[in-house]
Amino acid sequence: MKEYIKELFSGYVRIKVVGSYTELFINRCIEYNIPIWNISRVNNDTILLSLYTADIKRIRPHLKRTRCKVRITARKGFPFLVKKVVYSRGFLSGIVSCILLILILSNMVWSITVNGATPEVEHKLKQVAEELGVKKGEFIFQLPSNQELQQKMTESLEEITWVGVKRSGSTYHFEVVQKQLPEKQPALNARHIVADKKAIITKIYVEEGQVQVKENDYVKPGQLLISGFIGKEEKSELVPARGEVYGKTWYVTNVSIPLKSTFKTNTGERKTKFSVGFFGFHLPVWGFSNPEFSQFETIVQETNLRFLKWEIPLSFQTKELLQTKEVTREYTEKEALLAASQVSREDILNKTSEKAEIKEEKILHHEVENGKVNVKIHYEIIEEIGKDIPIIQGD
Amino acid sequence: MAKWKHNLKSWLTRRLELPADAVMDLPRITMVGQLHIYIENHQGVLKFSNDEVRLLLKNGQLVIKGSDFMLKTILPEEILLEGKIEHVSYLDKPKN
Numbered sequence: 133m134k135e136y137i138k139e140l141f142s143g144y145v146r147i148k149v150v151g152s153y154t155e156l157f158i159n160r161c162i163e164y165n166i167p168i169w170n171i172s173r174v175n176n177d178t179i180l181l182s183l184y185t186a187d188i189k190r191i192r193p194h195l196k197r198t199r200c201k202v203r204i205t206a207r208k209g210f211p212f213l214v215k216k217v218v219y220s221r222g223f224l225s226g227i228v229s230c231i232l233l234i235l236i237l238s239n240m241v242w243s244i245t246v247n248g249a250t251p252e253v254e255h256k257l258k259q260v261a262e263e264l265g266v267k268k269g270e271f272i273f274q275l276p277s278n279q280e281l282q283q284k285m286t287e288s289l290e291e292i293t294w295v296g297v298k299r300s301g302s303t304y305h306f307e308v309v310q311k312q313l314p315e316k317q318p319a320l321n322a323r324h325i326v327a328d329k330k331a332i333i334t335k336i337y338v339e340e341g342q343v344q345v346k347e348n349d350y351v352k353p354g355q356l357l358i359s360g361f362i363g364k365e366e367k368s369e370l371v372p373a374r375g376e377v378y379g380k381t382w383y384v385t386n387v388s389i390p391l392k393s394t395f396k397t398n399t400g401e402r403k404t405k406f407s408v409g410f411f412g413f414h415l416p417v418w419g420f421s422n423p424e425f426s427q428f429e430t431i432v433q434e435t436n437l438r439f440l441k442w443e444i445p446l447s448f449q450t451k452e453l454l455q456t457k458e459v460t461r462e463y464t465e466k467e468a469l470l471a472a473s474q475v476s477r478e479d480i481l482n483k484t485s486e487k488a489e490i491k492e493e494k495i496l497h498h499e500v501e502n503g504k505v506n507v508k509i510h511y512e513i514i515e516e517i518g519k520d521i522p523i524i525q526g527d
Numbered sequence: 528m529a530k531w532k533h534n535l536k537s538w539l540t541r542r543l544e545l546p547a548d549a550v551m552d553l554p555r556i557t558m559v560g561q562l563h564i565y566i567e568n569h570q571g572v573l574k575f576s577n578d579e580v581r582l583l584l585k586n587g588q589l590v591i592k593g594s595d596f597m598l599k600t601i602l603p604e605e606i607l608l609e610g611k612i613e614h615v616s617y618l619d620k621p622k623n
Contacts, residue, residue, distance in 0.1 A: 159571045162603050171598035173577050 143185040143209035146170075151200030154179045160194040185211065238438045241270045242302040249308040253291050257306060260288050266304055273435035273448040301441055321522050322370035325358040327351040328519040331379030341373030351379065351517070360523050370523060379517040380491065383483070385476040388506045389468045394460045401425055401455035409434065409447035425455040465505060469498060472507040480511055488515035552585045556615070563599075564591060564608045564615070572601070580608060588618040 149157055154177065161168050171181040183191065185207075195202055217223050244266060246254045261267070264284055265275050275281070282297045285306075289295070296307035325341070333349045341358040345351060358373040405419035430453055437446040463471060473493065481488060492512035499506050533551075540547050548555040548568060557565040566582060566589065573588065574581040577596055582589040592614035599607040 155572045155575050158575065158598075158601065162571070162601055165603070167602075169598070169600050171575065171601065173575060173596070176576075179575070 139182075139184075139209060141210050143207070143211035144182050145185055145188065145204050146180060146182055146206040146208070147188075148174070148178060148180055148203045148205050149195075149200045150178050150203070151195075151198060152177050153198045154200060157194055157198040157200050160198060161191065164190070164194065166190055166194075180205070185209070235437065235439055238302065238440055239272050240302055241266060241268055241272060241275075241304060243268070244304045244306070246306045246308060249292075249306075249310055253289070253308065253310055256289060256291070257285065257295070257308065260285055261304070261306070272299070272302070273437065275435075277433060301438070321372060322360045323372050323520045323522045324356055324360045325373045325375060325377065325518040326521055327353055327355045327357055327377075327379070328517050329353050329379075329381055331381045331517045333357075333377060333379045333517075334514055335378040336375070337377075338373075338375035340371050341375060343375075345377075357518055373520075375518070376516055377518040378487075378514055381484075381513050381515060381517065383480055383511045383513060384496070385479060385509050385511070386506070387472040387476045387479075387509065388504045389463065389472045389475070390504050391465075391468055391500070392460065392462050392503060394458055396427075396429075396456045397459050398429075399425075399455045399457050403428075403453045405451040405453070407449045407451065409445075409449055411445045414449060419451075423453050423455070427456045427458070428453045429456055430454075463505075465500065468505040469495065469507060472498075472505065473509060476507075476509050476511075480513065484513060484515045486516075488513050554582075554584055554589060556589075558612065558615075561593070561612045562609065564612050566606045566608070568604055569606055572598075572606075577610075582606065584617075587620045590614075590616050590618060592616075 151157065158168070158171065158179075158181075166183070166187050168181045168183050171179055173179050188204075191202070244258065244261060246257055249257060261281075264281060266281065276284070278297045278299060282295055285295045285297070286292060291311055292308055293311045294309040296305075298305040298307065330350070330352050333345055333347050333351060336343055336345070336347065336357075338358055340362075341360055342362050344356045344359050351357065357377045358375050360371055360373045361368045362371055363369045401423075403419060403423040405416060407414040407416040409415070430451055432449065432451050434447050434449045436443045437448065438444065473495070477490065477493070480490065490511055491514050494510045494512075496508040496510050498508070536551050539545060540550050547553055552568060554569055555567040557563075559565075568585075569589070570583040570585060572580070573583050575596070575598065578592060578594050580591045580596055580598075582591075591608065591612060593610050593612040596608060596610040599609045601607075
């Protein structure tokens with residue numbers, strides 16, 4: 133039995149030995165410990181016998197000595213079987229196509245999961261994702277990068293504060309933080325409303341609380357505008373003061389605008405190149421020629437191909453060359469002032485609260501110096517000046 | 528001298544009940560019906576054909592006759608022969 137297993141696993145051959153001294157050959161094989169078996173006679177000078185593949189070389193000297201000739205008639209056992217199977221065209225092409233298939237499938241999007249969104253938002257998100265290309269069966273290396281997806285999706289969905297995009301293997305996970313639509317929650321804690329900055333009150337609108345100032349009053353930061361105490365002194369009650377107080381505030385901005393400036397802009401001309409990377413070398417696949425334009429910026433996006441869960445050193449690279457142009461802009465003094473005013477308006481509106489309104493704009497003075505225009509502008513603004521502060525009661 | 532040694536050996540086997548094949552280098556032959564013949568302590572194959580096998584022994588030869596012979600296994604001192612065995616006989620070494 134043991135012999136039989138050995139025969140199967142090490143592989144053996146059936147050989148035909150032709151010669152007049154075949155018995156001598158058998159004896160020599162035995163003498164030199166070359167295992168042979170299943171010997172049978174075919175005719176007067178021919179015998180058939182089995183021999184391990186590994187011993188074929190060893191019988192050569194004995195064949196010479198006994199003047200026998202050998203011919204292999206059959207190859208048997210596991211190694212030959214394996215060889216036969218592996219080298220058969222069908223098997224080989226099967227394996228190759230299987231690997232290719234896995235390779236292709238490993239680089240496809242197979243599922244999309246959304247976490248933390250209501251069904252409605254989830255549906256919208258999936259639609260947006262599909263527009264961006266993230267859908268089942270899409271190749272991953274053709275999709276924009278995670279950061280890009282994240283940014284685009286956050287921008288295009290109003291209901292969402294933030295989307296986390298994570299790709300693990302062939303699955304896209306979207307982690308959603310939904311906007312909490314501001315529900316009017318009654319402020320439960322008693323509070324005052326005080327001035328946030330110095331201003332002249334223009335309008336007061338109180339929902340709850342007691343007004344402490346009048347219109348056209350000048351207030352300083354921290355001054356009480358709407359009190360949380362209501363009622364007469366003995367029956368006074370604490371409430372959360374609510375209301376809006378608008379006041380006129382003043383800002384001075386300093387802006388300096390260069391009269392002459394150069395910057396780069398994209399002209400809209402572009403060229404896309406595709407290449408396949410292998411161990412860091414890039415082989416262009418599409419887009420061989422250099423662009424006709426000389427000035428350009430490059431955006432490179434590289435995606436590694438995957439095999440099941442492993443990254444393989446094959447990558448797919450998209451290179452976009454965007455033509456750029458250097459533009460020189462020159463302002464006259466008047467134009468520069470206009471630009472300065474625009475810049476500072478934006479600046480001011482960023483600084484103030486949402487409902488701010490520019491009442492008056494006055495250029496205090498301007499001067500040209502070293503090719504720059506320095507402008508000082510004074511603004512009068514009407515904005516909300518109230519700020520809540522809790523009432524802390526000390527008994 | 529040789530004869531004296533041989534005599535001693537055969538005496539020892541008889542007296543001490545030692546197996547004769549081990550002490551005297553004699554062949555041990557096992558047969559299963561007519562199908563198999565298993566020979567130990569042979570000295571080599573002299574002739575091998577479909578109907579006759581001659582094995583060299585220490586003193587003489589062993590001749591096996593039959594049909595459809597096949598040497599199933601062959602090792603330095605053992606042979607397993609398969610086929611239809613009809614005849615097993617000894618040939619003595621010619622004395623000279």
